Amino acid sequence: MSEANGLRQPKRATADLFLKLGVVPVPDGEKAAAAIGHLDEFRTKVRSFVMAMESCVKCGACAENCHTYLGTRDPNNIPAGRADLIRKVYKRHFTVQGKLFPGLVGAQDLDLETIEKWYSYYYQCSECRRCAHVCPFGIDTAEVTMIGRQILFWLGIGPQLHTATSGAILKTGNHMGLTQAGMVDTLDFLSEEIEEEYEGLKVTFPVDKPNSDVLYIPSSADFMLNANTLKGAAMFLQYVGANWTMSSRITEAGNFGYLMDQNRVMREMVTRLMEETTRLGCKKIVWGECGHGWRATKMYVPTMSDMPASRKIPMTHIHDEVEAYVKAGLLELDPKRNARKITLHDPCNYARACGHSDNMRVIMNAVVPKGAFTEMRPNREANFCCGGGSGILFDDKKMYEYRILASNKKAEQVRATNAEVLCAPCSICKAQLYPMVKEHKLPVEVVGLVDLVGNALVFRD
Amino acid sequence: MPFVEVEGKQVEVDEDGFMVDPAAWFPGWAHYVAKSEGIGELTERHWHVIDFLKDYYAKTGIAPMIRKLCKESGIPLKEMYELFPTGPAKGACKCAGLPKPTGCV
Numbered sequence: 202m203s204e205a206n207g208l209r210q211p212k213r214a215t216a217d218l219f220l221k222l223g224v225v226p227v228p229d230g231e232k233a234a235a236a237i238g239h240l241d242e243f244r245t246k247v248r249s250f251v252m253a254m255e256s257c258v259k260c261g262a263c264a265e266n267c268h269t270y271l272g273t274r275d276p277n278n279i280p281a282g283r284a285d286l287i288r289k290v291y292k293r294h295f296t297v298q299g300k301l302f303p304g305l306v307g308a309q310d311l312d313l314e315t316i317e318k319w320y321s322y323y324y325q326c327s328e329c330r331r332c333a334h335v336c337p338f339g340i341d342t343a344e345v346t347m348i349g350r351q352i353l354f355w356l357g358i359g360p361q362l363h364t365a366t367s368g369a370i371l372k373t374g375n376h377m378g379l380t381q382a383g384m385v386d387t388l389d390f391l392s393e394e395i396e397e398e399y400e401g402l403k404v405t406f407p408v409d410k411p412n413s414d415v416l417y418i419p420s421s422a423d424f425m426l427n428a429n430t431l432k433g434a435a436m437f438l439q440y441v442g443a444n445w446t447m448s449s450r451i452t453e454a455g456n457f458g459y460l461m462d463q464n465r466v467m468r469e470m471v472t473r474l475m476e477e478t479t480r481l482g483c484k485k486i487v488w489g490e491c492g493h494g495w496r497a498t499k500m501y502v503p504t505m506s507d508m509p510a511s512r513k514i515p516m517t518h519i520h521d522e523v524e525a526y527v528k529a530g531l532l533e534l535d536p537k538r539n540a541r542k543i544t545l546h547d548p549c550n551y552a553r554a555c556g557h558s559d560n561m562r563v564i565m566n567a568v569v570p571k572g573a574f575t576e577m578r579p580n581r582e583a584n585f586c587c588g589g590g591s592g593i594l595f596d597d598k599k600m601y602e603y604r605i606l607a608s609n610k611k612a613e614q615v616r617a618t619n620a621e622v623l624c625a626p627c628s629i630c631k632a633q634l635y636p637m638v639k640e641h642k643l644p645v646e647v648v649g650l651v652d653l654v655g656n657a658l659v660f661r662d
Numbered sequence: 663m664p665f666v667e668v669e670g671k672q673v674e675v676d677e678d679g680f681m682v683d684p685a686a687w688f689p690g691w692a693h694y695v696a697k698s699e700g701i702g703e704l705t706e707r708h709w710h711v712i713d714f715l716k717d718y719y720a721k722t723g724i725a726p727m728i729r730k731l732c733k734e735s736g737i738p739l740k741e742m743y744e745l746f747p748t749g750p751a752k753g754a755c756k757c758a759g760l761p762k763p764t765g766c767v
Contacts (some may be wrong), residue, residue: 366764383723
């Protein structure tokens with residue numbers, strides 16, 4: 202299928218890529234019927250979806266709270282309007298009024314044109330859930346986006362980026378196709394860097410070490426872009442004397458399955474996680490800096506995994522670990538090493554889904570000097586998305602332009618703080634903000650939070 | 663997957679025009695990408711980066727961490743972006759026949 206006229210759509214994956222993920226693309230003539238079959242299944246299984254379909258009164262509260270709408274002023278990017286792309290089909294097929302008087306209740310048959318709109322708008326939504334935060338009915342519109350993306354996936358429609366990344370997951374257990382040899386080489390390089398930067402400090406990065414207590418799950422993007430996040434985590438884990446390791450079979454804190462296929466692909470990561478935890482004898486899993494991946498793990502692993510380990514092994518985030526040590530007074534920190542004026546971007550999944558607003562601030566206040574940290578506004582649960590949430594990090598021209606528009610609100614927030622450093626402790630946020638601060642001419646450096654912890658830790662012999 | 667013809671050879675590429683099989687790389691490929699990516703004529707500095715990437719990929723199966731690429735090739739990040747305007751992960755890797763990076767990059 203070619204790109205639909207005028208719609209903003211990311212470059213789509215080929216049938217070959219879908220076949221590798223076990224999906225046979227559905228022919229155009231059968232797409233509408235197949236999609237309605239899937240909707241019927243979701244309707245009977247997912248109550249939050251039915252609630253979203255049935256309860257919205259179009260009060261408009263979500264509109265001005267959505268960075269996507271604020272950036273584009275496209276009515277289909279109003280969360281309620283975006284959900285309507287499915288709602289009108291839902292009404293037509295699953296409500297009495299819609300079956301009898303479709304024209305009166307805004308019900309519509311599903312056609313290819315609407316499916317093309319799904320592809321366009323469900324991949325402009327970043328699943329940030331700020332609309333859910335302000336909805337007086339508590340409708341989580343991101344769930345509608347997720348269902349839209351899932352149905353598109355089953356039809357064989359999806360972005361090249363998400364589909365290729367899902368392929369890398371099945372092959373290697375991480376998004377970037379990291380190999381063990383590549384990991385070890387990168388980590389040796391980082392050990393040398395730490396030794397040079399911190400007066401001969403020796404920090405090791407164990408990989409696949411049997412009989413480890415802690416399995417640390419880094420974001421694979423840290424191996425290419427976010428070196429200091431990887432270093433900070435290793436420095437912290439070594440400082441507290443953890444018997445830890447990473448695994449080359451699951452070197453990924455993210456889970457693009459959660460963003461596209463919350464079944465086969467998402468489960469692959471969950472299964473690998475539990476297999477590796479068991480194989481390496483780990484008693485605890487500590488998660489690295491990744492927002493959506495941490496949500497997928499914290500909220501879904503216990504129910505999605507059918508292995509006993511998932512009910513027994515505690516899973517925490519590295520921010521929780523650092524917070525606990527800070528509160529217990531067990532870290533000697535030198536905040537002067539992070540002296541520049543800094544602000545904090547609350548990644549959506551931490552702040553609105555995982556209750557991390559406090560722990561990030563406990564850490565921040567411990568690792569920077571008094572007065573260096575300025576809040577952006579709004580913040581915490583009310584913060585705006587970076588504009589790249591749910592992995593919409595597309596680089597085709599039209600979609601890249603869209604990413605700049607979708608980050609207008611973020612740029613405005615950052616600029617108002619006059620900060621020199623923008624802390625964004627999530628790999629998607631980092632990947633979005635590295636280019637975005639340049640496009641918006643913001644004079645800030647983008648960093649993670651654990652980066653600052655590693656930099657402030659005072660090691661004594 | 664689509665094919666493009668470069669110097670009379672059929673090269674299989676992905677949707678973004680990256681080579682599917684890095685083993686099929688030949689120098690003409692780098693010239694072809696340089697033209698289509700707006701890099702222009704390849705200088706000695708470009709080749710230094712391309713050769714480094716190819717060697718590294720052959721040894722490890724991945725593209726190097728950007729910081730490592732800069733440090734070990736001796737080419738600072740700023741110059742790297744001047745040489746390859748779309749960046750080391752995309753422009754340079756494409757010239758060197760490496761697959762397009764996936765995930766959060």
